[in-house]
Structures are given as structure tokens and as C-alpha cells.
Amino acid sequence: MKDTKKAQLIEGSIAKTLFNLTIPMMLGMLGMSAFNLTDTYFVGQLGTRELAAMSFTFPVVMIISSLAHGLGIGVSAVVSRAIGEGDQKKVQRLTTDSLVLSLLLVVSFVATGLLTITPLFRFLGATPEILPLIERYMRVWYLGMIAVVIPMVGNSATRATGDTKTPGMIMLVAVFVNIILDPLFIFGIGPFPRLEIVGAALATVFGRTITLCVALWVLIRRDKMITFERPSLNTLLQSWKHMLYIGLPTAGTNMLLPISAGIITKLIATYGPAAVAGFGVATRVEMFALLPVMALSSVLGPFIGQNWGAKKYERVWAGSSYSHRFSIGWGLGMFLLLAFSGKFIASLFNPDPVVISTAATYLWIVPLGYGAQGGLRLSTIALTVLHKPLRSALITLVQAFILHIPLAYLGSQIFDLKGVFSAAVMSYLIAALIAYWWLKNSLATEQGIALSQQLDTRVIETL
Incomplete structure (x- = not known):
């Protein structure tokens, strides 16, 4: 592994470091939002x-993405700690084993997904006239x-080194390919057949395949973060244990969130297909609006x-504080x-008109909670990297299932769609306050334990 991939985030201005990490990541995520918006357009x-x-x-696409994102957070957390500790061989082992695990999970999800398309989307409220379109799209996807999945997990390992430019560029490559192929495949321009919604799925797959190839080249050839040494079964299981201890609660929670989104989508479906379409437009615009905060959260974990691996505890708290203040300002x-x-x-x-009205209503209510979101x-993210994944998962589940869904159904009965959308704002505000309080207490506790362990070690060495 190159010396340039040793810990790069433990020195210098905290605000400047976070800014320099976030900008390339934001551009890449901006591209991915453009990816989704292009498909929608x-x-x-x-x-x-x-x-x-x-x-x-x-919601289903988000379940898969959430799986990959959760695994990526686990990989980023353990790899970034290993980098902070200066253990380069451990970095290679963890990165390699994470990709093997991701591949096994992909195979199982593809098999399950292909067998459950019709009953799943019928449960979500898809009407008989829309269901065939969904089936054609999802088979290709x-x-x-x-x-x-593989590029998302691989890019997380690259970000753990402090390199956010490369993952950002990899994501932009997929965007450019998708923008070019979408109109060709969907409308049948030139020699291409008119594939309509299937064409959108094919363009997505082609774009993502290119990112797969580039991400693997970066990890294998450029950064040498992949090892081809065959591990023992015990070594492999230990690697997976470390990653899954953090990644599994995060992935599980992230996969449940789209289920929550699916329940909300089913509730909105009672207002008609046009309302669902408007909701879909608004949520894609929302992904674009929240990009800087999402990019910041992606780099806060490696930071x-x-x-923490280098025992720079004061930088951990300062970085978290800067990030929260930025989120509030950007949300406003x-x-x-x-x-x-x-x-x-x-x-x-x-x-x-119904599509426009629904999307516009969403976009003047829900952004009230963007800062809290x-x-x-x-x-x-901070709690997860501090090895508190269960606390992180619990807070997220409370927001989605204890607060958001019940409030949405209650709001629907009283205020129609306005009540559904207002429920999201209230759930984010309450959950954010709980999460911030828990983070402050966890940081104080973890820092105290770490300092105590350091003191014990010094006493033993002295004796």
C-alpha cells in the first residue's frame, strides 16, 4: 500500500480538511442526483x-442502495481506523474481504428480487396498468x-484513505454515460430501438458497470488496497465480524428506511397515481437539495x-460540531x-396539474426539516464510527417507524397530503435532538475510556 494512503486527516485545520473532503464528494453525489433526475425527466x-x-x-432501489451504503459505512469505519493506527496489511485484508462479502450478498438479493417483483409491487399499491411497466424495469435493474453494490462498497474503502476526489470522479463517469444513453435507449434515437422504461434501466446498468470497472482498477492497480493472498477461514470470518458489527445494523436500518418510504408511498397511492408521480419528483429534487450535507456525512466517517484511531479525540468533537452547524445553515x-x-x-x-401540485406542496413543507434531517x-454516522451502531440504528428506527409513519397516517386523516408531509418534518426534529444528545454523551464516555486505557498502559510500561 502506498505511503500516500497513510492517515491524512489527523493534522491541519479541521474546517478546511472537511471542506476539502466534501467538495469532491459533493460533485460526485451531485452527478448521481443528476443521474436520478435524468431518468425521471x-x-x-x-x-x-x-x-x-x-x-x-x-423504495426497492433504495433498499439495495441502502444495503451497499450500510456495508460501505462499516468498511469505511474499520478501514479508516486501521489507517489511523498505521496497520497497512490490515487495511488490505479488510478491503478485500469486504468486496467478497458484498458479492455474496448481491447474488442472494438478485435471486430473491427476481422472484418477488409482482407480489412486492402489488403490495406497495401498484395498479394492474402500471405493474407490467414496473416488472420490465426491475428485471433489468x-x-x-x-x-x-460493488462500486459503492469499494468507493467507501477509497474514501477511508482521505481520497474523496477519486470516488467523486467515478460517480461522475456513470452520470455522463447515463445522460448520453438515456434518450438513445428510451426514445430509440438513431440506430437504437425504442425501449421506453426498459431503456432507462439499461442505461443505468451500463453506467454503473463502467463505475464497477473503474473502482476495481483504483483499488487493485493504483492504491493496491486489494490482496490476493488466500486468507484462512478464521481470518475471513474475523474480517467480516468487524465489518458487520458496524455495517450490519447500519445496513439493516438503511434497508428498513425504504420500507418506511414504501409504506408512505402506499399511503400517498390512495390519492392516485399522479400523486405518487409528484411525490417521486419531489423526493428526487430533495436528494439534489441535500447533497452538501449528504456529502459531508460521507466524509465525516473517515475523518x-x-x-479516533490516532487518538486525536479533540479533533473528533470539533469536526462533529462544525458539521452540525453547517447542516442547520444549509437546511434553512x-x-x-x-x-x-x-x-x-x-x-x-x-x-x-396533480403531479405539479403534489410536488410543490412537498417542497414547501418538508424542507423545514432539512437542517434536522x-x-x-x-x-x-458519528455514533456508528464510534462503534455504537445499535444506538445509531435505534434512533433511525424511532424516526421512521415510531414517529414518521404513525404521524403520517394521523396527518393524512386530518390534513390530507399536507399532513403526510408535515409528519416527516416533526419526526426529523424530534429524532435529531435525541441523536445529538446521545452523541455528546457517547463522545464523552468513549474519550474517558480511551484516556483511562492509555494511562493504564503507561503505568504498566513504567512498572
Whole structure:
């Protein structure tokens, strides 16, 4: 492993370090949001049925992405700590074993997904006229799932080194490929056949496949973070144990969140397919609006991991504080922007009045909670890297299932869609306050234990 991949985040200005890490990551995530928005835009030109079909697939796609993201957080946490400790061989072993584990999980999910498309989406509320469109899209998407999961996990290992430029560039490559292929495959331009919604799935798979190839080249050839030494079964299981202790609760929780989104989608489906389409447009715009905070949360984990591994505890707390203050300020700015421009933005995707009205309503209510939503994410990431994954998972589950869903059903009965959307704001505010309080206490406790262990070690060495 190259010397340049040793701990790079344990010195220098904390704010500047986080800023320098976040900008490349934000550009990459901006590209991925453009990826989703491009699909939504072109499919929206096919009609409301097609747009609704893609909106129904969003919770399931998010389950798979959440699995990969959760594993990625686990990988980033253990790899960044190993880098902070200066253990290069451990870094290679953990990175390699994480990709093997990811591949095994992909195989099982593809088999399950292909067998459950029809009953699952019927349960989510898809009507008979929309269900065939969903089936055609998801068959292609499932078969390309390996190109979604492996690059996400691999990029997390790269970010653990302090390199966010490369993962950002890898994501941008997928965007450019998707933007080019979407109209060609969907509308049948030139020599390409008109594939409509299937074309959107194929463009996604092609774009992601390129990121798979580039991500593997970076890990194997450039950074040499992959080892081809055959591990013993015990070594392999120990690697998986360390990753899954952090990654499994995170992945499990992240996979449950799309289930929560699916329940909310089913509730909105009672207002008609156009309302679902409008909800789909708004949630994709939301992904774009929250990009800087999401990018910051992606780099906060490696920052905390390296500094905690290097015993730089004061930098951990300062970095967390900076991040939370930024989230509050950015959330306020996005609320002011989207409250006044939501209707115009929605009209760019589809002319249906119900689609526009639903999306606009969402975009002047839910952004009120963006600051809290970002703070909740930052706190749970920090708790996970501090080896408190169960606390992180519990807070997230409380937000989604104890607060959001019951409040959404209650709000629907009283205020219709406005009540459904207001429930999201209330759930984020309450959960964010709990998460921040828990993080402060965990940091104080963990730092005290670590300092006590250091003192015990020094006493023993003296004796």
C-alpha cells in the first residue's frame, strides 16, 4: 500500500480538511442526483403512467442502495481506523474481504428480487396498468445489481484513505454515460430501438458497470488496497465480524428506511397515481437539495475514524460540531429556495396539474426539516464510527417507524397530503435532538475510556 494512503486527516485545520473532503464528494453525489433526475425527466416525457411506475420502484432501489451504503459505512469505519493506527496489511485484508462479502450478498438479493417483483409491487399499491411497466424495469435493474453494490462498497474503502476526489470522479463517469444513453435507449434515437422504461434501466446498468470497472482498477492497480493472498477461514470470518458489527445494523436500518418510504408511498397511492408521480419528483429534487450535507456525512466517517484511531479525540468533537452547524445553515437556505420555486421545478418534469401540485406542496413543507434531517444523519454516522451502531440504528428506527409513519397516517386523516408531509418534518426534529444528545454523551464516555486505557498502559510500561 502506498505511503500516500497513510492517515491524512489527523493534522491541519479541521474546517478546511472537511471542506476539502466534501467538495469532491459533493460533485460526485451531485452527478448521481443528476443521474436520478435524468431518468425521471426522460421517463416523465413518456407519460404519467411511466413516471408513476418508476416512482414505485424507488423504495426497492433504495433498499439495495441502502444495503451497499450500510456495508460501505462499516468498511469505511474499520478501514479508516486501521489507517489511523498505521496497520497497512490490515487495511488490505479488510478491503478485500469486504468486496467478497458484498458479492455474496448481491447474488442472494438478485435471486430473491427476481422472484418477488409482482407480489412486492402489488403490495406497495401498484395498479394492474402500471405493474407490467414496473416488472420490465426491475428485471433489468436486478440483473445489473452487482454494478450498483460493488462500486459503492469499494468507493467507501477509497474514501477511508482521505481520497474523496477519486470516488467523486467515478460517480461522475456513470452520470455522463447515463445522460448520453438515456434518450438513445428510451426514445430509440438513431440506430437504437425504442425501449421506453426498459431503456432507462439499461442505461443505468451500463453506467454503473463502467463505475464497477473503474473502482476495481483504483483499488487493485493504483492504491493496491486489494490482496490476493488466500486468507484462512478464521481470518475471513474475523474480517467480516468487524465489518458487520458496524455495517450490519447500519445496513439493516438503511434497508428498513425504504420500507418506511414504501409504506408512505402506499399511503400517498390512495390519492392516485399522479400523486405518487409528484411525490417521486419531489423526493428526487430533495436528494439534489441535500447533497452538501449528504456529502459531508460521507466524509465525516473517515475523518472521525482516522482521528479516533490516532487518538486525536479533540479533533473528533470539533469536526462533529462544525458539521452540525453547517447542516442547520444549509437546511434553512434550501427551505427558502424551494418554498418559492417548488411549483416551477415540478413543472419541468411533467405537465400534469396533480403531479405539479403534489410536488410543490412537498417542497414547501418538508424542507423545514432539512437542517434536522442532516443533523440526524451526521449524528448517526458519528455514533456508528464510534462503534455504537445499535444506538445509531435505534434512533433511525424511532424516526421512521415510531414517529414518521404513525404521524403520517394521523396527518393524512386530518390534513390530507399536507399532513403526510408535515409528519416527516416533526419526526426529523424530534429524532435529531435525541441523536445529538446521545452523541455528546457517547463522545464523552468513549474519550474517558480511551484516556483511562492509555494511562493504564503507561503505568504498566513504567512498572
